[in-house]
Amino acid sequence: MEGIELSSISVTTVHDALRAFGEVRFSNGKRVLPIVATPTNAGFPWVSVPDGVAAFCSVQGVIDEKPMLPGFHFLAPWSYVKYVVTPQFTVFDTPCKDCPTKDNSMVGIDVFLVFRIYDAKKFIDNLSAEKLGDLLKAAQEEAVRNLARSTNHQDIYDLVRYDESTITKTMDLKFHDFGVEVTDVMITDVKLRADIQQRLEQETVYQSKNSLQKRKQEFEMTVLKNKEYLSQRQLEMKNKELAYEQEEITKRANIAKEIDEIYARRDKLLAEIQAEQNRVVQNIHEEAKKHAAQYQSQKSSLLTELRAKSQALADQVNADQLAHNEKVRSGTRLLVSQCDAKSTEILGKAEKNVSSKMKTKREFTLQENRVQIWKKLMSDGASRGHILVQGDTSGNIVAALESVKQQQSLYNKAFTA
DSSP: OOOEEEEEEEESSHHHHHHHTTOOEEETTEEEEEEEEEESSOBTTEEEEOTTOEEEEEETTEEOSSOOOSEEEEOOTTEEEEEEEOOSOEEEEOOEEEEEOTTSOEEEEEEEEEEEESOHHHHHHHOOHHHHHHHHHHHHHHHHHHHHHTSOGGGGGGGGGOOTHHHHHHHHHHHHTTTEEEEEEEEEEEEOOHHHHHHHHHHHHHHHHHHHHHHHHHHHHHHHHHHHHHHHHHHHHHHHHHHHHHHHHHHHHHHHHHHHHHHHHHHHHHHHHHHHHHHHHHHHHHHHHHHHHHHHHHHHHHHHHHHHHHHHHHHHHHHHHHHHHHHHHHHHHHHHHHHHHHHHHHHHHHHHHTHHHHHHHHHHHHHHHHHHHHHHHHHHHHHHTOOOOOSOOSSOHHHHHHHHHHHHHHHHHHHHO
C-alpha cells in the first residue's frame, strides 16, 4: 500500500482549512494529507480565526512573528492571512520497501510516524509541507533500513515489537529546529517474500496477532491522546478567553478610575481657577475702590480749589464791580451836581428874566388848587346827595373856574413865549 504524502492546499476561508486538516484526499492517484493551507478569501475587511489552527497574517509582505488569536479580526487592505498551519498530531504513513536484512533478504516495513508542529513560525520559515514529507520519509527510511540491516529475516517480525523510542528521539532532535516534534514511531507491519512469509507465518501468526492488537491499541491511544490534547487546548483557550475578559474588565475599571481621577483633577483645577479668579476680581475691585477714592479725593480737592478760586475771582469781580459802580456813581453824582448847579444857574437866570411871570404862575397854581378842592367837595357832595359850602360865597364859582382856565391859558402862552 502506498504511503501518505504531506501537502499544502488552497482553501477559501480559514474555517475551510480547519475542516480540511486531518482529511486524507486523493490527488493524481496518491493519498494526500494537508497540514498547511493558504486561504484565498481571508483579508480585508475582516477574518474569523477558529480555535485549533495557527493562522499567520501578512502585512505588506511581512509575516507576523506570532499567530493570530482565535476570534474575529479586522484587517487593513494591505493585510491578509497567508498561512494556516495545523498544530494537531498527525499520523504519517510511510512504508519502506525492499529493505535488506542482515542475511540479505528483502522485506517491506510499514511505519506509522506521529508528529505535530509545535512552532508554526519556525516551520513556515524553514520548511514547507512537501519538503517536510520528503525529509520525514528520508529520515524514517534511513532509521528503518539500519534497523532491518541489523536483523535476520527470521527475526524480522520481532521489529513489530521493537522499542522505537530511540528512533523517535533521534528524529525528534533532527526536526526540533524546524518547529516539528516527533512523538511516536511505530512499525506496524513487516512483509517478506511470499515463500518466506508463508513459512514464518505459521510460526508467528499468534505473535503477530498479539503484536497487531497491541499496535492497534497504541494507535487508539494516540487518537485518544489527540482528543485529550484537543480538549486540553480548548480548556486552555477557554481559560485564556476568561483571563482576557477579566483583564479587559480590569482595564476598563482602571480606565474608569483614571477618568474619575481626571474629572476630580479637572474639578479641583476649576475650583482653584475660580478661587484665583475671585481673588483677582476682588483685588481689582479693591484697587478700583482705592483708585475711585483717590480720584474722589482729588476731585474734591480740585473742586474745593476751583470753588476757592471761583469765589476769589467772584469776590474780585464783585469788588471790581463795586469799585466801578462807586466810580460811576461818583462820576454820576459829580455830573448830577454839575447839572444841578447848571440847572440852578439856569433857573436863577430864568427866574430873574420871568420873575413877573412866575408870580402870575404861582397865583394861578393857588387858584387851581382851590378849584381842585372845590371839585372834590362837589364830587363828594354829589355822591352823598347834598353839598355843604362854607366860606365866602360872594363870587360865582363857575365864573371863577372859567377865569382860572383863561388865566392858565394865558400863562401857558406867556411861558411858552
